[in-house]
Amino acid sequence: IYAGAGLSGYLKFGDDLKANFLMNLPSSAPVMLGRCLVVVAVVFTYPLQLHPCRRSLMILVQSSQGKLLGRRAEKLWRRTFTVCIVVSTTA
Numbered sequence: 001i002y003a004g005a006g007l008s009g010y011l012k013f014g015d016d017l018k019a020n021f022l023m024n025l026p027s028s029a030p031v032m033l034g035r036c037l038v039v040v041a042v043v044f045t046y047p048l049q050l051h052p053c054r055r056s057l058m059i060l061v062q063s064s065q066g067k068l069l070g071r072r073a074e075k076l077w078r079r080t081f082t083v084c085i086v087v088s089t090t091a
Contacts, residue, residue: 054081 010017013024022038025031061077062069069077 050082050085053085054078057081 009021009024016024018024022031022035025034058069058074058077058081
């Protein structure tokens with residue numbers, strides 16, 4: 001499916017094909033709406049993708065210490081992991 005979409009895009013636009021598929025489309029109201037909706041989708045799905053990674057790291061920390069973390073320590077680890085994940089994925 002992806003190869004077919006990529007091939008059809010190349011056949012349509014040739015060497016003028018841009019990496020961002022939305023940049024290949026003409027500037028019009030529906031295209032601008034599509035760009036805005038892509039931004040909204042990324043903004044709202046990023047935290048959903050971040051949570052399982054952070055939760056897995058929290059489980060590793062707790063299991064390595066052999067006990068459950070206190071409320072304050074868990075909050076500190078959770079914030080630390082969140083900052084590290086966001087910085088490492090957006091840099």
